[in-house]
Amino acid sequence: MPAKSNYVANATPLFSILSPAQCEEIFLAAEEVLERTGVTVHDEEARDILKKAGCWLDGIRVRIPSAVVNQALNSVPKRVTLCNSRTGSRDVLLEGNNAYFGTGSDTPFTIDPYTGRRRRSTKQSVGWACKVIDALPNLDFVMSLGIVQDVPLLISDRHQFEAQVLNTSKPIVTTAHDIYGFADIIEMCEIIAGGEEELRRNPFMTLYAEPISPLQHAWEAASKLVLAARKGLPVVYTPCVMAGGTVPATMAGVLTNGLAESLSGLVINQATREGSPFIMGGVFTIMDMSSTIFSYGSPEFNLLMSALADMAHYLKLPMFGTAGCSDACVVDEQAGIEAALSIAMTALSGPNLNHDVGYIEYGSTSSLEYLTINNDVIGMARRLVRGIKVNDETLALDLIDKVGPGGHFLAEDHTMKYFKTETYYPELINRQRYDAWKENGSKTLFQRANEKVKDIIENYQPEPLPQDVQKRIRAIVERAEQKVH
Amino acid sequence: MTKSQYVRANYQVNATPQFHVLSEHQCENIYYGALEALERTGAEVHSRTALEIFRQGGCRVDGNRVRFPTRLVERAVSSTPSRVVISDRHGHRSMFLEGSNVYYGPGPTNTYTLDPFTGERRRPKKSDTVRAGIVCDALPNIAYAMDNGTPMDVTPTLADVHAFQALLENTVKPIIHWGFGIEQYQDIVEMAAAVAGGLAELQRNPFIVLYSESSPPLRHSEEAIDKAIFAAKTDIPVIYTPCTFAGGVAPATMAGSLVISVADFLVGLVAGQLVREGASFIMGGLISTMDMSSSILSYGATELSLLSAGLTDVARHMKIPMFSTGGCSDSKVIDVQTGIEAAFSILIAGLSGASIVHDCNYMEYGATGSLELMVMDDEIIGMVKRILEGIEVDDEHLAVDVIDAVGPGGHFLGEMHTMAHFRDFWAPTLINRLRYDGWKAEGSKTMGQRIREKTQNIINTHKPEKLPDEVLRQIQTVVDRAEAREAAKKISK
Amino acid sequence: MSKYFEDLAQSVIAGQQERVKELTRQALDAGTDPVEIINQGLISGMNVVGARFKVGQMFVPEVLMSARAMNGGMELVKPLLVGQELPSAGKVVLGTVKGDLHDIGKNLVGMMLESAGFTVVNLGVDAGPEKFLQAIKEHKPGVIGLSALLTTTMLSMKDTIEVLKEEGLRTEVKVIVGGAPISQDFAEEIGADGFAPDAASATDLCKKLLA
């Protein structure tokens, strides 16, 4: 191998929607929105914190000087690590262009894998979902993939968390109805981690909160940001914005408005305690102007999410992205198309913590088959992002000469060495020849996925929590139940 | 309104998304690897005509083995036009194969077809090629026509001639066409010339592109290389496509597969440029991985997308238009897998900026052609085109004033700004965004069902523009003459 | 004259507020009956808009532009309706329930109802049972519409219905519900009169309930 100099290689494919100058332009516009228009904050404590930080208050309207935004950007950690809840192993490194995938949480409905019927999600369905996620190698973290609705709704968040943590050891992004729910969940996590400091040092969970677009921080959201900062726990803050509905119809306007919401959330969080881990989120998409849905599959959604990833990299903020979801009401060709586009673009852009894998029906319903299918799609996308290595060994000129014109490479050591690493072998995607496929029952991808889901539910055992830990968690859930009664 | 009062300086924008698999240096490395393989290992050429051309051109010929001096290959590359313009049947220039323009369409010669009415997988007939022409003609995002299957209810050695007739009479779009050999290509060019109003007109504004495939590694059959030579002589653009699959006919490493693909293309290119300097060549690229379990050449693998995008980077480095692959699947039926694989490859091929992306109809690792898949792909291409438009960033699109006017807690639905821009949203036709209840009320249809309905509807109702009777007669004369020729051959045998 | 009404209706459909105003003024100057202007021009145009939206030929922003254009005409006609009531399809009180600040869906329903000729009283967000109660007493609507985005806040819908019962007002008014976690089953369970999955069907539902 000769020496080389001045040789630039793409270690991975290079992909961007926005140039650095465009990122700057959008960031400056968002700062202008915060300074000029401001946001409403529906929590008195958060408003006090903002006032002390140097913001201008006018009733619940808060205007934020650019200097305060910049200060928050300076103090926020550029990276956040999430861990395995059983081993504490630091598995999910939210930094740079690392892209991890997981599910979403807030689907009221789910497709039952046994009956095929759409029904309300339950504690059992959430448990099943977490088992399936735990078993799938390309899923890195968990959100509940359903709202538990067969328990008292006011404290369903505690049940939901219990169902998750019993069925998976992967990191959990958790929702809660309010700070009281969060307090209970944090307490459960501290029991599992073995203490408050242990949890802070190796967090296996991050809180989740969202503003209400345009430019509103409700009491629940603002108080969660404050609580997370006080506890020193990571928080995901996710504006869910729809072009033409809650934000302007132009893509740059969507990014400006959405970013202004994220940055104002960041300021609340950092002003409470500098250096708190904060993950910028976003589900940026369009409102379909015919059906008025919040689209989870439009090409604009893909563009916006990739552009937001460019923004996050520009600002050096860990990012919570969205992929593997669909507007289709069943797991059909459309669901496949929309998942492929969003997962491929997400993997190429590299936002860090990407949720909503397994959502169908514009986020109203979850499907475990869809989740399982997307495990393959994520594998495909990850192969794409590994790119092409170019060196003497991979160029293989000696081998080409040895095999010669008209020969073949099947029985070569070089092939043996590389065919499995250079090529991704999906699990459910079928590449059998027609006759073999027919012999195996002419199954569609959905049928194969359904079989796999049922197999996991029936046969897979997640790593259990110690009995005493399980009991103490149960006690917290029961305590909450009692308070409701 | 003060923000737009200033003028920006040194402001560089991404007018479209930016995507590259390989750096400029890596492209160079692969290109040089191909030159080294051609100079050192050389290629096996099974055509006496071609061997003579190579010998006279200065290659080292040793039996069937031809070794290519680098200077000769470099000269061929530099004499190849960096742009090729393809017209439609009217001679209107419609496909500008240059820069990073992307055009999508189907592929050829499948040995089965999925009947869009019965769902049956069966052998293609000439009437299926007629349908292919009609569907290509009707779909807005399909830029050209290709045959979607070799018709098997006609004289086998003239299946290409019959398929061409069927396409020619049923679409005004450009036609990229496979032929078995020189005689058939002569028939095909003659038919096309009849439509164009003479060979000279056809050469000036070609609406057909010829297509030839070599069999790697480094092996070129007589008809493959002779077709490339024929195209150069006849002055009709040609695509030269080595079918490269990693681990089978090329190294299992992606870079090694690219070397084989580029080297094998260059063999065809050198032959063509030696015949006519400046002949229009398009670099082909059917490049993927061999599935080591089923031993198929995978049309759904990520590696197809990755390798095709890498090859496109090399093509741009060489400044030669690129014929890439996408919109295809290994699935045997139209299902979720088909959607995933088609979308994935259409997206990556689009981002890579390949000039032509073919095989937007290939099911079952290429064995079966499906018009329903083409209809599905038409929708996916629409989505991807929207993505390729990127994001515009200026004061109007940043909309800071509108955001301020609406304020926290308001909404943008009734704003003039929304009215002015919401039509920029991509409008779906087969993708369904109805709410659950509305979708249920419309019969709970899957996208596959909607695709089938649309395909049938196109076949039943779309009426492509007819050719003049006189031209139709001339075309038929060519077909009849070809039939007589083949019949005579059979008797003499 | 029918040509004139056609023109007016077309201008409503096209969402051209200025043109609608101009045509309305012309008609009034020519002594046309205001009620006829409304019914054969303004409302008639708006009916076409509603029908087109339903089949996906028109989109939300366009519907709202048409509504704005229609209202431009209405403003001119209204003062001349001496002693006559402005024709209304009915009165609807809308609100996002207690604890919930999401109101884009509810606002959309409101605008669609107005476009279809309803009179809408919008209570905004965070509207608890008492607020609805008060609004019913004050405005005497035919329908009240409750919206919720969260599974926790949707529980408050039931509370509102219970309060109406206690106050003896449940039979005076129809109750409809909507929002992401709401379904027909849920509506029946809490004893609402109807569920609308989207803004267009909310309009249809109100028409049906008040028919």
Add this chain to the structure above:
Amino acid sequence: MSNYFEDLAHSVIAGQQDRVKQLTQQALDAGTDPVEIINQGLISGMNVVGARFKVGQMFVPEVLMSARAMNGGMELVKPLLVGQELPSAGKVVLGTVKGDLHDIGKNLVGMMLESAGFTVVNLGVDAGPQKFLQAIKEHKPGVIGMSALLTTTMLSMKDTIEVLKEEGLRNKVKVIVGGAPISQDFADEIGADGFAPDAASATDLCKKLLA
């Protein structure tokens, strides 16, 4: 001893040629019956490989590595089989038909057959009827296999079968066909004895035809 054969078989499965050679030599040195080494060690390992490949647990390059390892052992055993025939599953003549240069599929079939213990005579590409005829006369195979990738060249399969009939050799040999455009229907139509859609099933087919 059974543990030793297990070791040998495992080394074949793992494709470790050197280890297979080493173990075979050891066994021979210890005076083990060569036929037992073959049947209980080498072939028995290869049978596992075949079964695993069929269900997708092993891949083509791995199968070929195993075959190579097995052959490494065979080379050592062969000279000692005094007076005994090397066990063979049968003899197969393979070729890509006239006018066709595509031979990766045919080569794969050849290698798979060899892995399964068949003796394979590979005629290469562009093999016309005469070439097959000559090979049959010379090698007396149980099966001939023809491969074609093109719809034009697949026609030549029929020609070969016709020539065999004319020469009175058709019932001396089984004819199997394969390749992308080939189907069971086509095989039946031209009077072949079988069609194999892929390399693994070609092996099964040969076994069945020669059973």
